[in-house]
Amino acid sequence: MGALFADDLDGGHFCTAAVVRSADRDVIATAAHCLDHPDTTVFAPGYRDGEAPYGVWRLTDVNVAPDWTDGRNPDDDIAFATVARQDGVRIEDVVGGFPVATEQPDDVTVTVLGYPSTLDAPLRCSNATGLFSPTQRRIDCPDLSGGTSGSPWLADGALAGVLGGYEGGGTVPEVSYSAVMGDQALELYREAAVPAG
Structure with missing residues (x-):
């Protein structure tokens, strides 16, 4: 889990995201409304007190629902994005990842x-x-x-x-x-x- 920034740590964080398990070990989850500018968004897992202990990871691709793209439907305000490797290393190999669980009970x-x-x-x-x-x-x-x-x-x-x-x-x-x-x-x-x- 970490913070999303515009370009680098100097700009201040504006949203939160988390690494989730994936085949290529490179996927994060966040709200779709957090990724209006994916080309300049970076992810700092474990961010604390101005430090990014696990590095700063640049987004490479974003998956959002068509209904979010077309009309910003709040029912589709979730996104999954991939992040670039750092020196050949995948983010999930550095910090791990959460499994994804749908179909939860109403009062989970x-x-x-x-x-x-x-x-x-x-x-x-x-x-x-x-x-x-x-x-x-x-x-x-x-x-x-x-x-x-x-x-x-x-x-x-x-x-x-x-x-x-x-x-x-x-x-x-x-x-x-x-x-x-x-x-x-x-x-x-x-x-x-x-x-x-």
Whole structure:
């Protein structure tokens, strides 16, 4: 898990992302609205206090749903992106990756890890979720303010969602949202995680 920056660490972090397991060991998950400028976005796993202990990784490709591209549908506010190798090394070999878990129960308990834009260390919150709608999940957690978009929602150590969706993930720090990870999200994940050919 780490922070997303524009170009380098000097610009300040604006979203959160997490490495997920993949065949090429190079995929991260975040909110689709965090990747409006993928050509200049970099990922710093384990970022803390101005330091990137596992390096800074440049994005190479982004997988988002057509309904996100065409109309920014909040039900599709999830993205999977690949990152370039560093000196032939893949990111998952350096930091590991979370499995992806769809089809979670309505009240699944998750742990949310994210970087508010005002802090240089991540926050953590665990709580039961509930369905806000058939396509949106909500959680009550304090302090998940701007910058925590894209934060992984982990159920038993597996990615069950990312902070985003309805109202861009929420308009007050105490209540956050995630699009329900269903068939569309699973297809995006497979496109990113399994190389073509």
